[in-house]
Amino acid sequence: MSKPMAVDNAVLAESAGAPGQPAKWRLGGALWLLGMPGVLAVVWALLPPLKANEALLPLPLWAVVLLSGLQTAVLLALAVAVGVWLAPRVGLRAPVVSSWLVGQPIGPALRVQSLPGIVGGVVGAAWLWVLSQVAPAALQPSDPASAMPLVVKLLYGGITEELLVRWGVMTLLLWLGWRVVQRGQGQPGKGLVAGAVLLSALLFALGHLPAAQALAGALTAPVVVFVLVGNTAFGLLAGWLYARHGLEAAILAHVLAHLLSSPLL
Known part of the structure; x- marks a missing residue:
């Protein structure tokens, strides 16, 4: 597992207006929107x-x-706030959004994100297709019209989930490990990064169990194993992309995985 991207002393010092870094409230507002x-x-x-x-x-x-929307919006705000506050401390970033907010050209940051994100999206789409071929019968909707609309998969699955799980949860896990194991000194080691990627992927998979139960009616062993294995595998990919390349690479991979696999499912 690769280390997070290098960060300079200004970022580690958490200065809100460090050169090349947007103010925290601006970055948080942009990511929440x-x-x-x-x-x-x-x-x-x-x-x-x-x-x-x-x-x-x-x-x-x-x-x-209204309450459902407010609950999710508040959870999103909390996840965004956690990432905005803690990500710079452990070398995690959202390079494209940050460059845009400070008026820098986004091309260089976007180029760095694009190839890994596209490759990740193709791999993710292939994985979703494989999963569709071996899915338990209980998880296959009897009425195709009842399946989750593609726009929800792209917007919520591809973007909102990455902000919640990778930007929020994974960042928090890595920061906690860094504070406990390394006393907040230096960059997080490879083991800590790998641990944060794995734990966030597992939590990402567990978060899909309620939807699986609603669809299948019961969480049987085959359903649980399928959901956990399938989502953990993609969570590992997205977490690695976030740690190695940045948040936008994970978002791009997640969006493309749903978009490219949709005609095949």
């Missing part, structure tokens, strides 16, 4: 099933929808 279309897409996708079961809801439909 980047993830909000995914939140809105999920809320939009929930409307039909909620409407169909409106009589069973404990609150009026509008209140359930």
Whole structure:
């Protein structure tokens, strides 16, 4: 596992206006806005099933929808804040967004992100296709029209999930390991980076179990193994891209994995 990207002393000192680095509130606001279309897409996708079961809801439909959206928006804000505050300390970055916010050309940062992100997207799409061929029958929707819309997969899965899991959770895990093991000195070692990638990938996979239960009706052993193995594998890929190249590489890979695999599933 490669070390995170090199960071300069100004970033490690966490100065809000360090040369080449946007102020924390600007970066946080930009990343939160980047993830909000995914939140809105999920809320939009929930409307039909909620409407169909409106009589069973404990609150009026509008209140359930509003609270659902607010909950996810707040979780996104917390994850973004964690990443904005801790990522520079452990050498993790969002280079493209940061360059754009400080008025620097985004081309150099984008070029560094593009090839790894595209390769990761192709690998991810192939993995999703393989998973579709071996998925338990319980996880295959009887009505194709009930499948998650592609726009939700692209916006929420590809962008919002990366902000929540990689930018938020993985950054926090790496920072905690760095503080405990290395006393906050130097750059995190390869083992710490690998551990953060693995743990965040496992949490990413566990986060898919409720949706699997809703689709399958019960979390049988084949369903649990399939969900954990399938999502952990992609989480490892996305986590490595984030650690080695930056957040945008992981986002690009996640978006492309869904986009390229969609016609094959």
